[in-house]
Every structure is written in C-alpha cells, then in structure tokens.
Amino acid sequence: MNLTDLKARNIKLGGKPVADGTVSGLRLHPGDENGHGKWLMRFTSPETSKRRDMGFGTYPEVSITEARKSATAARELIRSGTDPIDARKANKQARSIDAQALTFEKAARQFHADNKPGWNNTKHAAQWITTLETYVFPHIGNRKVDGLKARDFAEALRPIWLEKPETASRVKQRCSSVMDWCAAQELIGANPVGVVAKLLPKQPKIRDRVVHHPAMPWQDVPVFIEGVLRTGNPSLSKTMLEFLILTAARSGEVRAMTWDEVDLADCVWTVPAERMKANSEHSVPLSGRTIEILEVQKKLAKHPDLVFPSQGGNVPSDMYAPSSGTLIFLTFFF
Known part of the structure; x- marks a missing residue:
C-alpha cells in the first residue's frame, strides 16, 4: 500500500x-x-x-x-x-563556483531582468534598478554575493538611512529581494539583509517624517472652480482638472481617457483594469457637469480616441501648461 x-x-x-x-x-x-x-x-x-x-x-x-x-x-x-x-x-559544486563568480550587481541585474516583465509600472521598473545603481552598487556592487554580510548592506544604507528613510527602506527591501533570489538559487546559505536594521539607528516613525502636500479645504473647491477654472481663457488643463475633481479620478486615468471607455447614454465611465492602479476595472458615475464637459470635447473632435488630447495629439503629460502660461500640476491634487 x-x-x-x-x-x-x-x-x-x-x-x-x-x-x-x-x-x-x-x-x-x-x-x-x-x-x-x-x-x-x-x-x-x-x-x-x-x-x-x-x-x-x-x-x-x-x-x-x-x-x-x-x-x-x-x-x-x-x-x-x-x-x-x-x-x-x-x-x-557548480552552484558554488557560480556563487564565487557572481557579484551583487550581476545578481541584482539578473533579478531585475527576470522580474521586470511581471511589473506593470515601467516607471517602477526603472526606479528599482536606478536606486541600487545610486546607493548600493558603488559600495558593494563588485562584491561576491556569498561573501556579503549584514554589516556590508548596513554601511551601504547608512548615508541615507536617516536622511532619506523612505528611500532607504525601499532600497533595503530591494537588496533583500536580490539576496532571497540568491538563496533560492542556492548560491548563498541565508539572506543577511533581514537583520540590517539592528546595525543602524532607529528611523523616525512614519507619522513623524511624512510631509503631506498642502490640500485645499473642500469648502473652497466650488469657489476655486468658479473663480479659477471657469474664468479667463478656457484651456485643456482647466477642463481636465475640473473633470478630475468631479470624478475623484487619478490624473493618469483622466489624461489617457478614451472615448470607448465612455457611455454617455448611461452616464458611466469605465476605466479598464490595465489603466487602474489596483488592476481592477472601475466604473465612474458621471454627473451632469461631467457630461457637459465630455459633450464639448466630443464636439471639438480633436482626436478619434483620446478625450483630452494634447496639442500634439498625444496623452497630456502630468504637468500641462495652459495657454495663459500658468502651470497647473494635476498630480498635486492627489
């Protein structure tokens, strides 16, 4: 049996x-x-x-x-x-030879290349390796992975540990991912990054170091819309910002909005999963004013697909300059 x-x-x-x-x-x-x-x-x-x-x-x-x-x-x-x-x-024995020849930089770049296809955010993928190039490779990039200790990573992180705690935490996590990959490949016995914080000063708590962007009191928003967005010469950035406020959407969702996502009859804007941060389709109910904005954009017919095309016919950048020369930062409102 x-x-x-x-x-x-x-x-x-x-x-x-x-x-x-x-x-x-x-x-x-x-x-x-x-x-x-x-x-x-x-x-x-x-x-x-x-x-x-x-x-x-x-x-x-x-x-x-x-x-x-x-x-x-x-x-x-x-x-x-x-x-x-x-x-x-x-x-x-072959893996041991590989470990002796593999430097941290080579391991990090291999890990990045292996995992990059699964990351939806290209900006994150670029930043992931750039932070290691900036803060870690100059210190231990040419060191063999099987010889790295917790103190080596601690010394690489020390210059930014208190000065840039958020960045340091991200870099530490990325170093840990690389060493986990090495451990999974049986190139090292154990990941030393987990105890790095024991060798460094205590970082300030998140609530003590986070500085939020200034926010407009909600009571002032109607005055802002009437007194700023709907006065003077109309512009694409003013229109997008008002639409953004009324839908509580992210700037990227508004800027890359397409007509096939809009149902004017049912007053619904459906943002596809691939354009959502949470990778899940999201339906946004459209108010009367947002419908008015869309109908105006429809009549302008400046682009067959994009609802808010730039002058060059592309998706507007997250910092768009209206004709008046005043800069409106769409991402500022998140």
Whole structure:
C-alpha cells in the first residue's frame, strides 16, 4: 500500500522504516521523535554497482509528494546511467563556483531582468534598478554575493538611512529581494539583509517624517472652480482638472481617457483594469457637469480616441501648461 500522511504521522521513534510504495526504494525512516522521519532511497549505483542511500530531507518538512518527486527524478537519472548522488554533488559544486563568480550587481541585474516583465509600472521598473545603481552598487556592487554580510548592506544604507528613510527602506527591501533570489538559487546559505536594521539607528516613525502636500479645504473647491477654472481663457488643463475633481479620478486615468471607455447614454465611465492602479476595472458615475464637459470635447473632435488630447495629439503629460502660461500640476491634487 502507498504511504499516506496518516501513516507518516504515526511513525514511531525506534520503529521500522515505512516503504513509500510508489517509488522503488524510497522509505521513511523514524526520526528523533514520533511523527517525524527522514527520507531515504536505496538504490544500486549504475556507475559502481554498489548500494547507496540517497536522502531527500525530513518529514513533515518535506512532504510525501515532494519526496516522491525528488526520488522519481533520481530514478530517471539512474535509468540514464547516472549516479544521482554524484550528480547532486556536481550540481552543488557548480552552484558554488557560480556563487564565487557572481557579484551583487550581476545578481541584482539578473533579478531585475527576470522580474521586470511581471511589473506593470515601467516607471517602477526603472526606479528599482536606478536606486541600487545610486546607493548600493558603488559600495558593494563588485562584491561576491556569498561573501556579503549584514554589516556590508548596513554601511551601504547608512548615508541615507536617516536622511532619506523612505528611500532607504525601499532600497533595503530591494537588496533583500536580490539576496532571497540568491538563496533560492542556492548560491548563498541565508539572506543577511533581514537583520540590517539592528546595525543602524532607529528611523523616525512614519507619522513623524511624512510631509503631506498642502490640500485645499473642500469648502473652497466650488469657489476655486468658479473663480479659477471657469474664468479667463478656457484651456485643456482647466477642463481636465475640473473633470478630475468631479470624478475623484487619478490624473493618469483622466489624461489617457478614451472615448470607448465612455457611455454617455448611461452616464458611466469605465476605466479598464490595465489603466487602474489596483488592476481592477472601475466604473465612474458621471454627473451632469461631467457630461457637459465630455459633450464639448466630443464636439471639438480633436482626436478619434483620446478625450483630452494634447496639442500634439498625444496623452497630456502630468504637468500641462495652459495657454495663459500658468502651470497647473494635476498630480498635486492627489
């Protein structure tokens, strides 16, 4: 019968090994306490014709499924004429050589290249590697990853730890991600970045260091709209800003808004998931005034797709200059 978790959990200290029943030679040997064991597979080496025992870790840390998977891979090597223990040693030695040759900068750039396709925000992807180039590579970029200690990362972060705490925290997290990647590749034993904060001064609490942008009291918004946005020469930035205020949308969502997202009949603007920060489709109800703004933009017909095109027919930047020369920063209102 095949080994089950119930049988494995009932293995007794000093008892007999229990055969897996699925992979030939795989057995769970009793461990140092009840319910714990050690995975071993007995096989005959195809290279020396000698019997050998290959270990696959301990139960329950290594599950039955994981042990079977590893043992099956080992059996495949045996069938191909390779001793799996010798192959594992050779692979470990190769990884050790890789670790000795791999610098932190090379590891970081490889991690960045591997993960960049999964990041939706191109700005974040660029900033991710730029911060390491600025603050970390000059200190430890050419150091081998297997020789890096917590104090090395602490010294790289120290110049910005108190002066730029937000940046320092992000850089620390990115260093940790790189070293986690190295650990997963078995290039290092453990990630040293987790204890870096123990070697540095305590950072001020977030509430003590965050400086919020000044905000307009909501009671003053109607006066602002009437006295600033609807007076003087009309401009694209004034129109976008009023629309932004009325819909509580982000500037990027408004600037890149397209006509196929708008349903004037049902008074709904549907922002697709790929344009939302949360990657989830969002429906925005449109008030009477927002409908008026859209109808005016529709009549202007300056672009077949964009609702608020720039003079060049592109998505306006987040800092748009109206004809009066006054700069209105759309991102300021978030």
